[in-house]
Amino acid sequence: MSAMGGGSSYITAEQNKRYWQGWPSPSSFFNALHWSQIATEPSPRFRKFDYGPEYNLSRIASPVYLLWGGQDQLAAPRDCALTMARLSAAGALAGSYEVQSYQHMDFIWDLGVATRAYGK
8 A cells, every 4th residue: 555655563464455445535636636736736725626726725614634644645734734734724623643653544544543543
């Protein structure tokens, strides 16, 4: 699973085999283009597809709890910090927690996620 944000200590060989059988999962052409635009963006921004306007995070009214993995290669620490700062300024950040040993897909596929991440 290293292609999806780093190697995992929590995803078993059997899970890996099962998940890779359906990889890559279907996605739209425009979704793939959007990922490409995000990856090549010189500065971290939440933008709509086709380099549209930036999402205004100050308009978020619902409480948000931000979780991120310390081993995640797809969520850079500066991106997480920027997101937390913007959500906090909007009064929407209810809390945050870094799961130091987690990579990107552990939040979805780790069978112990309820206690390691969401139970905090």
